[in-house]
Amino acid sequence: MRHAMDALKGLAYHGWGLAQVGGDLAFMAAFALVCTALGVWLVDRRG
Known part of the structure; x- marks a missing residue:
């Protein structure tokens, strides 16, 4: 579960970037x- 949350956070961060x-x-x-x-x-x- 923790790994899934980290992956989601990474995706959200890169998407925002x-x-x-x-x-x-x-x-x-x-x-x-x-x-x-x-x-x-x-x-x-001018012309």
């Missing part, structure tokens, strides 16, 4: 997208 990394990547991608859109918009306005 993956979710956190995925969230960070999604945030960075959204940030890059906003910066790119802003840059294109500024260049369009």
